[in-house]
Amino acid sequence: MNNMVVFKGDISPAIQQQILAFSDFHIRDINFAHSIGEKVMLKEVEVSRRTEDNRLQARVVYQLKVEDDMLNQAQTMHGGCAAFLLDVCPSVPLALLAMIQDKPADYTSQAMVMTFHAPAPRGATLNVMNTTVSLGSRTVSARAEIWDVTHRRLCVSGVLSKMAPKNATPPVPGAVKL
Secondary structure: OHHHOEEEOOOOHHHHHHHHHHHHHHHHOOOOOHHHHOOOEEEEEEEEEOOOOOOEEEEEEEEEEOOHHHEOOOOEEOHHHHHHHHHHOOHHHHHHHHHHOOOOOOOEEEEEEEEEOOOOEOOOEEEEEEEEEEEOOOEEEEEEEEEEOOOOEEEEEEEEEEEOOOOOOOOOOOOOOO
16 A cells, blocks of 8 residues: 555655554544444545635645445435545645644544535546645634545535544542543
8 A cells, every 4th residue: 555655745754654543544444434444445635725725735635436335325425435534545735734734643533524516426436635724723724625536526624623622631649430
């Protein structure tokens, strides 16, 4: 998988290796939706300056094919599968941008807004395009689009907001556990 990834922009070899490992850990090496995650192939990683404000932004493209374990009763990609992709895939450009700026790269999902535009039928090749929107000190966000490249149409779009996890409060000795 890794030798097929195209890197664009000023991404050091060390960060390239970190983002490959992060991507595999976050999308492919998980228990939930494992059969879906292992189909998701990283294709492109890019860092550039946004024209509007000259800030760094990251863009990551994944590709997969719609297969039987992704389908609803209508034989198109299930909305839950789309939600999974829109939760995990945009997390990677956010982590990439954080790594490049030497900031913590681990966030937890806070909110996701999705819009369904067209069905993705069995056999369709999908590109999941993910671009950072903001990288603040407390919250970060990225937008994602799932394109059916076989039929040349947008299937799903969305925005994912994440937040920096707060350290868990240590238990109070002698406290009642509910």
